[in-house]
Structure formats: structure tokens, C-alpha cells
Amino acid sequence: METPRFELTASPHIKGPDSTPRIMWTVVGSLVPVILASVWYFGPSAVLVIATTTASCVLTERFLGHGRTLRDGSATITGILLGLTLPAGLPLWMAFIGGVFAIGLGKLIFGGLGQNVFNPALLGRAFMQAAFPQALTTWPDLGGSWWALRGDNLAFPFMTPHVVSSMTGATPLGLMKFEGAHTALAKLIFGSTGGSLGETASLVILVCGGYLALKKYLDWRIPISIFITVAVLSQLIHIFMPGKPDALFMLFSGGLMLGAVFMATDMVTSPSTPRGAWIYGAGIGALVVVIRLWGGLPEGVMYAILLMNSLVPFINRATQPRLFGTGKEAAA
Amino acid sequence: MLNLFGHTFRHGVHPPESKGLTEHVPIRRMPFPKRIALPLRQHAGKPAKCLVRKGDRVERGDKIAEADGYVSVPIHASAAGTVAEIGWWPHPDGSMVETVVIDVEHYSPQIPRPRLVPDWHGLTPDQVRAAVQEGGVVGLGGAAFPTHVKLAPPKELPIEWLLVNGAECEPYLTTDHRTMVEYPERVHFGIRIMMQCLGVKRAVIGVEMNKPDAIEALQRTIPADLDVTVRGLTVKYPQGAEKMLINVVTGREVPSGKLPMHVGTVVQNVGSIATIAEIFETGLPLIERVVTVTGPGVRRPSNLIVPVGAMLGDVLDFCGGITDDAEEIVFGGPMMGSSQPDMRTPITKGTTGVVVLTASEVKPKTTYPCIKCGHCLDACPVFLNPSQLGLLAQAGRYDEMQTRYHLQDCMLCGSCSYVCPSNIPLSQMFALSKSALRKQAAAAPPPPPKTEDEGAEGAKVA
Numbered sequence: 155m156e157t158p159r160f161e162l163t164a165s166p167h168i169k170g171p172d173s174t175p176r177i178m179w180t181v182v183g184s185l186v187p188v189i190l191a192s193v194w195y196f197g198p199s200a201v202l203v204i205a206t207t208t209a210s211c212v213l214t215e216r217f218l219g220h221g222r223t224l225r226d227g228s229a230t231i232t233g234i235l236l237g238l239t240l241p242a243g244l245p246l247w248m249a250f251i252g253g254v255f256a257i258g259l260g261k262l263i264f265g266g267l268g269q270n271v272f273n274p275a276l277l278g279r280a281f282m283q284a285a286f287p288q289a290l291t292t293w294p295d296l297g298g299s300w301w302a303l304r305g306d307n308l309a310f311p312f313m314t315p316h317v318v319s320s321m322t323g324a325t326p327l328g329l330m331k332f333e334g335a336h337t338a339l340a341k342l343i344f345g346s347t348g349g350s351l352g353e354t355a356s357l358v359i360l361v362c363g364g365y366l367a368l369k370k371y372l373d374w375r376i377p378i379s380i381f382i383t384v385a386v387l388s389q390l391i392h393i394f395m396p397g398k399p400d401a402l403f404m405l406f407s408g409g410l411m412l413g414a415v416f417m418a419t420d421m422v423t424s425p426s427t428p429r430g431a432w433i434y435g436a437g438i439g440a441l442v443v444v445i446r447l448w449g450g451l452p453e454g455v456m457y458a459i460l461l462m463n464s465l466v467p468f469i470n471r472a473t474q475p476r477l478f479g480t481g482k483e484a485a486a
Numbered sequence: 487m488l489n490l491f492g493h494t495f496r497h498g499v500h501p502p503e504s505k506g507l508t509e510h511v512p513i514r515r516m517p518f519p520k521r522i523a524l525p526l527r528q529h530a531g532k533p534a535k536c537l538v539r540k541g542d543r544v545e546r547g548d549k550i551a552e553a554d555g556y557v558s559v560p561i562h563a564s565a566a567g568t569v570a571e572i573g574w575w576p577h578p579d580g581s582m583v584e585t586v587v588i589d590v591e592h593y594s595p596q597i598p599r600p601r602l603v604p605d606w607h608g609l610t611p612d613q614v615r616a617a618v619q620e621g622g623v624v625g626l627g628g629a630a631f632p633t634h635v636k637l638a639p640p641k642e643l644p645i646e647w648l649l650v651n652g653a654e655c656e657p658y659l660t661t662d663h664r665t666m667v668e669y670p671e672r673v674h675f676g677i678r679i680m681m682q683c684l685g686v687k688r689a690v691i692g693v694e695m696n697k698p699d700a701i702e703a704l705q706r707t708i709p710a711d712l713d714v715t716v717r718g719l720t721v722k723y724p725q726g727a728e729k730m731l732i733n734v735v736t737g738r739e740v741p742s743g744k745l746p747m748h749v750g751t752v753v754q755n756v757g758s759i760a761t762i763a764e765i766f767e768t769g770l771p772l773i774e775r776v777v778t779v780t781g782p783g784v785r786r787p788s789n790l791i792v793p794v795g796a797m798l799g800d801v802l803d804f805c806g807g808i809t810d811d812a813e814e815i816v817f818g819g820p821m822m823g824s825s826q827p828d829m830r831t832p833i834t835k836g837t838t839g840v841v842v843l844t845a846s847e848v849k850p851k852t853t854y855p856c857i858k859c860g861h862c863l864d865a866c867p868v869f870l871n872p873s874q875l876g877l878l879a880q881a882g883r884y885d886e887m888q889t890r891y892h893l894q895d896c897m898l899c900g901s902c903s904y905v906c907p908s909n910i911p912l913s914q915m916f917a918l919s920k921s922a923l924r925k926q927a928a929a930a931p932p933p934p935p936k937t938e939d940e941g942a943e944g945a946k947v948a
Contacts, residue, residue: 159827160812160813160814160815160825160826160827161813161814161825161843161848162814162825162827163814163825163848163849164911164913164914164917165816165818165820165821165822165823165824165898165900165903165913165914166820166821166822166849166900166903166904166913167814167816167820167821167823167825167841167843167847167848167849168501168502168657168820168821168843168847168848168849168904169849169850169903169904169909170499170501170904170905170906172861172905172907173850173854173907173908173909174854174857174907174908174909175854176907177857177859177907226854228857266855267854267855267857268854268855268856268857268858268908269855370861370864373860421857421858421859421860422857422858424858425860426858426859426860426863426871426873426874427860427863427871428860428863470874474871474874474891475863475866475869475870475871476869477742477868477869477870477892477895478729478739478742478867478868478869478895479729479739479740479741479742479743479744479868479895480741480742
């Protein structure tokens with residue numbers, strides 16, 4: 155009896171539909187509305203900055219990474235997310251360096267996809283915050299002609315950007331912190347405020363995140379836990395110290411939405427256990443409130459997430475799931 | 487715990503059911519092939535001891551190998567003929583096993599000797615157990631655990647429930663489904679025998695809700711004098727795992743490391759129960775079984791009564807052969823079955839089905855690094871952390887897998903591998919880790935020697 159050659163694999167012999175590239179590219183797809191919102195508010199500068207960071211992330215992954223890892227789409231996500239955290243008027247050369255740093259030192263140095271401890275996009279941004287503090291906190295004002303470039307997009311590398319002060323606005327958090335001024339809630343929700351490219355359109359971010367959560371491509375527990383913690387803590391503080399902002403302002407201002415929905419939920423750098431997700435989210439929420447209200451910076455989402463990233467291995471270890479047939483549920 | 491989501495267990499996965507190919511195809515009998523191969527190891531426990539020699543003539547139903555010890559069962563010739571060969575032969579588990587090959591007598595009427603199994607009426611439980619063992623009956627759900635052992639739980643563990651497992655949660659397979667639809671009385675007769683043997687008062691048949699005709703047939707035929715209920719179960723893999731079924735029906739979790747009898751239950755597959763009834767009805771030992779031959783790679787998907795020992799090639803030929811794009815042949819279901827390279831591999835007592843997959847069903851080859859998405863944690867029915875276990879397995883840290891992450895509780899159901907977006911072969915890694923641990927335990931150094939000289943000697947021998 156002649157035996158033809160057959161596939162020999164271990165069980166299971168069939169595979170579910172999800173794949174890592176599919177997850178990653180779906181996340182990229184769900185970021186498109188956020189990008190469009192940023193283009194709506196910040197014009198062509200948004201396209202330039204996001205395209206630059208994406209290109210630099212992808213190129214870095216291509217030339218410093220091992221093997222063909224571009225297909226999985228994770229470098230593209232990092233690039234887009236990094237771009238979304240930057241101000242519209244940022245010189246593009248800075249954005250490019252930020253992208254190289256995000257992938258090179260945020261991911262590849264740890265061993266590539268799945269190995270990194272910190273969210274690469276946020277690590278890249280933290281680096282830029284330290285390297286280019288002034289440019290990173292220069293927020294171009296909204297308004298002006300739609301097609302005009304904001305700020306100093308085309309500044310030459312290593313030249314001091316000449317900030318046109320009349321064009322410089324402030325973020326709602328900056329206004330609150332340094333001038334005690336308040337921004338209307340509707341503006342915050344729809345995003346017509348100053349701020350980073352992708353952080354202003356809270357509603358768009360929530361809808362896109364909801365879609366990903368339904369597909370189970372992000373853990374809904376993390377953003378929910380962050381929102382609850384921030385809302386409860388800040389509302390309590392607001393009651394006892396009316397000078398401090400209330401829960402709604404805290405939720406819809408700054409990078410909280412973008413961070414909670416798209417950055418804190420990065421699968422690689424967040425806990426994989428359900429209980430861990432709650433703890434991790436609560437930690438981020440508490441840190442955000444503390445940094446925003448009492449820290450030297452107006453915004454704290456980035457550092458809150460990075461700090462909690464570093465605790466993920468410990469959280470995972472401490473929140474292992476209850477084994478079937480142990481504990482109260484098991485019949486003795 | 488209050489179960490808010492109806493009759494189901496937590497976690498699990500939803501692979502495509504793919505049962506449409508054969509679920510309404512009546513069971514047919516496959517003609518006797520020219521040759522049959524009967525491995526001496528077809529059951530969990532010790533392999534049987536061969537009783538025949540090359541050239542011996544055997545009748546259908548004759549014992550060709552006897553049980554070797556308590557956890558073992560005899561093997562019977564499934565067709566009349568001559569012993570052609572006794573030697574190593576490919577086995578469904580991928581190894582070579584000592585096997586009796588019989589040339590089937592072409593013109594034999596295949597009439598067995600009269601009543602090899604005694605009549606059931608008036609037998610004591612012990613006599614029933616002995617008859618079941620002599621009949622070579624094992625669990626037909628895949629693990630092939632000797633049934634008479636299950637019928638004799640220790641005295642100190644009172645059995646409250648008999649759970650009849652008709653979940654058949656593996657995709658493609660319809661063996662139990664057709665048995666329940668076509669032989670419901672036989673299932674109930676088997677339940678009666680088991681209940682009497684175990685002394686239990688209640689039996690529950692669990693059937694996944696995608697088999698309404700089976701549920702209907704069983705309900706219609708419940709004997710008036712038995713407390714038997716048919717329970718519809720949520721369609722979810724691995725609903726047919728013992729622990730999951732017990733959890734759903736009784737609300738109890740079998741404690742880690744314990745057996746179903748520790749929570750007062752005995753679980754038996756519906757096909758095995760029908761077989762118990764069958765041997766007492768026909769007087770013939772277990773020499774044939776129902777097998778689903780299916781998958782997109784089979785030309786005529788069928789449910790067949792196949793003589794135990796029929797070879798893969800003959801079975802497929804009877805079903806019209808395989809298509810040109812057939813890529814993989816699996817014995818058992820696609821979630822836990824084993825792929826077969828050799829057309830001579832025989833159907834054994836534990837073979838539930840033959841599934842032929844084509845390129846579009848075979849899993850992809852590309853793997854990606856673990857992105858810690860946690861999907862495997864949401865899939866694992868016994869609440870392990872497959873992601874972490876996988877990383878430890880890759881690092882070869884088997885001891886830590888055992889002590890910290892409960893590797894021993896993994897039943898290799900494959901749910902984690904099924905959902906893993908990075909296509910990491912988690913359950914394969916766990917199977918390898920378990921076998922590495924077993925080898926490690928077997929090779930563990932004996933207690934330290936008393937003197938230095940002896941120690942040196944021992945080291946040399948080792």
C-alpha cells in the first residue's frame with residue numbers, strides 16, 4: 155500500500171481565526187478615525203507628524219530588527235501612537251528621532267515584539283520630552299487657515315525652532331494648572347481644544363476603543379478601571395477641595411482617553427490576568443490624578459502608564475487565576 | 487457558585503462545529519477488509535498478552551490476547567481468518583506497537599461462536615464486571631480506559647450520579663450523535679446495567695444542544711422505572727471533558743488532582759454505554775465500533791460500523807477515497823486527535839473518527855512571539871495560565887511549570903493553542919513538558935548510597 159505524504163502536526167489540528175498580524179492591523183485600522191479627527195483639528199501638520207513617526211518606526215524595525223517582522227504591524231501601531239501624542243507644530247526631524255528611539259530602545263533592545271517591558275510609543279515620547287522639552291510643550295493654537303502648517307514642522311535639524319508666540323495656545327490641563335482657567339466640557343469631548351494630535355477627540359477614541367473591546371482585541375477592564383479610579387478619586391478631591399477640577403474634566407482632558415484606550419491596553423505591556431487588569435488600571439488612574447493635581451507637570455498619563463508597565467510582571471505573578479478544582483468552589 | 491449563564495462551564499472555545507457532513511447520515515456497516523491489524527495495546531493500562539501464534543486459525547469473536555492484570559482487557563478477533571503476522575505495526579498514537587495481523591478469510595460467513603458473553607439477567611454486579619472485562623470493553627470516547635474499573639469504585643466513595651457523556655464536543659465527529667439517534671434503547675439498557683452495577687439511583691445524559699434529534703430520541707425512550715434525565719448542554723468545547731460535564735450537571739468542581747468519583751460521580755461516554763449493552767445483547771465481545779469518517783478531504787463522509795483493526799486505507803477506500811487536496815488525516819477529533827502518516831494504521835477501540843482535512847482547515851505554520859494578549863487565559867477550562875506556561879516550557883523550566891503553574895492539571899484539550907493569535911503550539915509544548923517531567927521522575931537518582939565506594943559504583947552503572 156503506497157502511502158502519500160501527509161501533514162503531521164500535534165493537536166489541535168485546527169486553529170481559530172485570530173492571528174497576531176490581524177490583531178495589530180485591526181488596531182491600526184481603528185486608529186484611522188483618530189488620525190482623521192486630528193487632521194480635522196490640526197490640518198496637514200497632523201498628517202506630516204504622524205507619517206514621519208510611522209515611517210521612522212517602520213524603518214527602524216526594518217533595519218535594526220531581526221527578520222521580517224514588519225508584517226505583524228506592531229511597528230506601524232507604535233509609529234501612529236507616537237505621532238498622536240505629539241504636538242502638531244513639532245519639527246519633523248524631532249518626530250523622526252522619536253520614532254527611532256521608540257522602536258530601537260523601546261522594543262528591539264528587549265528582543266522585539268512581545269519582549270518589551272514598556273510601551274514603545276510612550277517610551278519614545280518620554281525620551282522626546284526629556285530631549286526636546288520646549289518643542290514638546292508648544293501647542294499651536296486652533297484656527298487659522300486649514301491648510302497652513304502649524305508651528306515649525308519644517309525646521310532644520312538642530313536649529314532652535316523659532317516659536318511664533320502669537321500662534322501658541324495651551325492645553326486645557328495647562329490652562330487649569332497654571333492659570334486656573336476652565337474649558338467647556340463639550341469642547342473637551344469633541345476635541346476642539348489645544349493638545350497633542352490624537353488626544354483631543356475623546357468621543358472618537360471611545361468609539362474606536364469600544365470596537366476593539368468588542369472584538370476582544372483590547373481588555374475592556376483596563377480603560378474602565380482607569381476611568382473609574384480617575385473619576386472617583388478626582389470627584390472626591392473636588393468635593394473637599396473645590397479648587398481642584400471635577401471628574402468629568404479630568405476624564406475628558408489631556409491624554410487620558412488616548413492613553414487609557416490605546417496605550418495602557420497594549421497587550422504586551424499590560425497584565426494578562428483579569429484581576430491584574432483591574433489592579434493595573436486602578437494604579438494608572440491613581441497616578442494620573444496624583445501627577446496632574448500635585449506634580450510639576452500638567453499631564454501625567456504617560457508617566458503613569460510607564461510606571462505601571464514596570465509593575466506588570468509583579469502584578470501578573472500576584473494575580474494568577476484560581477485553578478479549577480481549588481478553593482471554595484471545589485467540593486472537598 | 488451561582489451560574490448566571492445557564493448550563494455551562496466557564497471559559498472554553500467555539501470552534502466551527504463542522505458536523506453537517508455526517509450528522510444526518512445513518513450508520514452503515516463496512517464490509518470486512520482483506521486484512522485486519524489488532525494492536526495488543528488499545529486501552530489505557532497494561533497491554534494485553536498475546537494468545538495466538540502465526541498460522542493459527544481464529545473465528546470472529548475469539549480471544550486472541552488476554553488481559554494482563556486488573557487494569558487491562560483482552561483483545562478479540564474482529565473477523566475470522568488466519569494469523570498472518572505478529573510484530574511491530576504502526577499504531578494511531580504514532581509509535582510502533584506489537585500487533586496481531588489477521589488475513590481475513592474471504593469466503594467465511596463470519597458467523598461467530600454462539601454467545602461468548604453471558605446473558606445479563608440474573609448476574610451479580612461482580613459477574614457483570616467480569617463479563618465486561620472479558621468482553622474487552624473500554625471507553626470509546628478516546629481515552630479507552632477499561633470500563634470494568636470504572637464500574638468498581640472503592641467502597642468508601644459513595645457514587646451518587648451516573649453521568650452519561652453525549653456531549654461530543656469535538657468538531658466533525660458524529661459517532662455518539664448517530665448512536666443516540668439510532669440506538670437510544672441500547673443507551674438506556676447500558677445505563678440500566680451501569681446503574682445496577684454501581685448501585686446509583688440517578689443518571690443524567692448530557693447532550694450538546696446542537697443534537698436536538700438525539701435529545702428527542704433519548705427522551706422518548708427513557709424506561710419508566712429508571713431515574714434518567716436528558717440534559718441539553720451549551721455547545722462549547724470542551725463540554726465533553728469529564729470535569730466540565732460534572733461541573734455543569736452537578737455544579738461541583740472536581741478537586742485538583744482528584745477523580746470524578748471523589749465528587750460522587752461516574753462519567754461514561756454514551757458510545758461505551760451502548761457497547762456495554764451491545765455485548766450482553768449480542769453475546770459478542772467488543773470487536774466493532776462506530777467511526778465517523780469525515781472531513782472535506784473525504785469523498786463520501788459516512789458513519790460506519792467498522793471491525794476493530796480495519797486499516798485506515800481500507801476505511802477511506804470504502805468512503806470513496808480521499809480528495810487530491812487532502813493534507814492531513816486525523817484519528818479522533820481535530821482538537822485532540824493525532825495525525826496519521828501511514829495508511830496501514832488500524833482503527834482501534836478508542837478511535838472515534840477519521841477526519842481528513844484539506845489545506846484550508848490545516849493550521850498555519852507561521853508563528854509569532856507571544857504578545858501576552860491573555861486569550862489563552864480566557865480559553866483554558868481549568869483556569870491555567872497557558873501564556874506563562876508556554877514561556878516556561880520554552881525556557882525548559884519544567885519544574886516551575888509543575889510547582890507554580892499547575893501543569894499537572896492541564897488535560898491537553900488544546901483550547902489555548904486554538905485561540906493563540908501567535909499560533910504558538912501551547913498544548914504540544916505542555917504534552918512535551920509533561921513527558922519530560924515523567925522521564926525526569928523515572929530517571930531520578932535512587933536514594934543516596936551508604937558508602938563512598940558504592941556511590942562510585944552506582945555512578946558508573948548509571
